Amino acid sequence: ETGVTQTPRHLVMGMTNKKSLKCEQHLGHNAMYWYKQSAKKPLELMFVYNFKEQTENNSVPSRFSPECPNSSHLFLHLHTLQPEDSALYLCASSQKTGGANTGELFFGEGSRLTVL
Amino acid sequence: GQQLNQSPQSMFIQEGEDVSMNCTSSSIFNTWLWYKQDPGEGPVLLIALYKAGELTSNGRLTAQFGITRKDSFLNISASIPSDVGIYFCAGQLWGSNYKLTFGKGTLLTVNP
Numbered sequence: 033e034t035g036v037t038q039t040p041r042h043l044v045m046g047m048t049n050k051k052s053l054k055c056e057q058h059l060g061h062n063a064m065y066w067y068k069q070s071a072k073k074p075l076e077l078m079f080v081y082n083f084k085e086q087t088e089n090n091s092v093p094s095r096f097s098p099e100c101p102n103s104s105h106l107f108l109h110l111h112t113l114q115p116e117d118s119a120l121y122l123c124a125s126s127q128k129t130g131g132a133n134t135g136e137l138f139f140g141e142g143s144r145l146t147v148l
Numbered sequence: 149g150q151q152l153n154q155s156p157q158s159m160f161i162q163e164g165e166d167v168s169m170n171c172t173s174s175s176i177f178n179t180w181l182w183y184k185q186d187p188g189e190g191p192v193l194l195i196a197l198y199k200a201g202e203l204t205s206n207g208r209l210t211a212q213f214g215i216t217r218k219d220s221f222l223n224i225s226a227s228i229p230s231d232v233g234i235y236f237c238a239g240q241l242w243g244s245n246y247k248l249t250f251g252k253g254t255l256l257t258v259n260p
Binding site: 034036038072073074075077080088090122124135136137138139140141142 | 179189238
C-alpha cells in the first residue's frame with residue numbers, strides 16, 4: 033500500500049468510447065502526475081499538477097484530458113483513443129519542497145488500458 | 149531530449165548471487181533515483197542520491213551517484229527470490245521543470 037490508489041485496475045474500451053481513470057492519494061502531497069508505461073519503453077511523463085494547477089503537458093494528444101479538482105484527486109479522461117494508446121497508466125504523487133518537485137515519487141498500482 | 153542508457157536489459161541469476169546494474173547519460177543530473185516495479189504493481193522508490201560521489205545503502209541494496217554526475221549504479225547483495233522485478237533508474241535535472249528521465253529498466257529473475 034503506497035498511499036496512492038488507482039481505479040479501475042483494468043479497462044477495455046473501443047475507440048469511440050469515453051472513459052475516465054481515477055487516482056487518489058492519501059499522503060498529503062501537493063503534486064500529482066500521470067505517466068504512461070509501454071512495453072520496452074521508458075516511463076513517459078504525461079501531465080504534472082502542482083497545487084491543483086497543471087504545470088506540465090508533455091505534448092500529450094488532446095484525446096487525453098486531465099482533471100485535478102483538488103490536491104488529493106486526479107483524473108484522466110479518455111475519448112476516441114487509438115489502439116496504440118493501450119498501455120499501463122500510472123498515477124504518482126510527491127511533495128513539492130523549496131519550489132522543486134522532488135523526484136521521490138509514490139506510484140499507484142496503475143490502470144491497464146486496452147483499446148480495441 | 150535526455151536519455152538514460154540502462155544495462156543490462158535483463159539478468160538471470162541464482163539465489164544468493166550478487167547483482168550489479170548501471171545507468172549512464174550524456175547529460176548531467178542533480179539527482180539519481182532507483183525504483184523497483186513488481187509484477188502488476190507500480191514502481192517503488194528504493195534509493196535516492198543527491199550528491200556526486202554519494203554512496204547510499206538500503207538493506208542489501210547499495211547505490212552510488214557517479215562523480216561525473218552522468219552515471220549511477222545499483223548493487224544487490226545475496227539476492228533472494230523476492231528481488232525479482234524490473235529495476236528503473238531515473239535522473240532529475242534541477243531547473244528543467246524538475247522532470248524525471250527514466251531508463252528502460254533491468255528485468256531481474258532470481259532462480260531459487
